[in-house]
Amino acid sequence: QVQLVESGGGLVQAGGSLRLSCVASGSIVRINAMGWYRQAPGKERELVASMDSGGMTKYADSVQGRFTISGDNAKKTVYLQMNRLKPEDTAVYYCNADLKTTYNGRWWGQGTQVTVSS
Helix, strand or coil, rough: CCEEEEEEEEEEEECEEEEEEEEEEEECCEEEEEEEECCCCCCCCCCEEEEEECCCCCEHHHHHHHCCEECCCCCCCCEEECCCCCCHHHHHEEEEEEECCCCEEEEEEEEEEEEECC
C-alpha cells in the first residue's frame, strides 16, 4: 500500500513564501516521477510542477520563475518551494507520484491548503 503525505501548507501574505513537502511510503520499487497539482474553488485541477526520475522538471507558466520543485529519492520526498506568492496561487495543493510497486501506477496525496491573502 502506497501513501503520500503532504505538509507545509498554510496562510501567507502576498509576496511571501511557503515550502511544501510530500513523503511517499509503502512498497515502492521505483519512483518514475513526482509532482504537484493544485485545485482552486470552481476550477479544474492543474499541474503546478513535476520532476521525473532523471531530474527533468516542468512548470506551469503561471509559476515559472517563482516556484521550484526538488526531490530526494533516498527519502522518497518531493518539495515545492513557493516564492513571491500571489492571491491567485490560493488552492488545495496535491502531491502526485508515478511509482512502480508490483505494477506501475499513480497515487495522490490528501491535499494541503495554501491561502495567500492580499
